[in-house]
Amino acid sequence: RENRSENILSSANRLLLHEGRLMLAESTRLLDVYLFLFEDFLLITKIKRNKKKYGGSDTSLIPVCPSLTPELQSFIREGGFCTVLDQPIPLDRLILKNVEPM
Secondary structure, three states, X not given: OOXXXXXXXXXXXXXXXXXXXXXXXXXXXXXXXXXEEEOOEEEEEEEEEOOOOOOOOOHHHOOOXXXXXXXXXXXXXXXXXXXXXXXXXXXXXXXXXXXXXX
16 A cells, blocks of 8 residues: 655654664565664565666766665665565564574
8 A cells, every 4th residue: 555654764863773684584475675773663664676777877876875874875776775565663562582593
């Protein structure tokens, strides 16, 4: 469903603690996701690759936010983007468990 959530990240007081890629097991398939851990919630985004390149072969001209990790900056320059997979998960409702590798 289409959801207008531009203001999720707009708080000037919100602190980004960590971000990074992860493989998410969803029923019978694995999803390539990118997580953003803020001080008050966890945001899970789905990594998508744009089939079209931006006009021209010099992708270094694409503006990228300098606060993003080099990995995410590179991904965006290659035409990739992230879409919000689900509603942000408040940290006070999040339960973490260790699982043994299979």
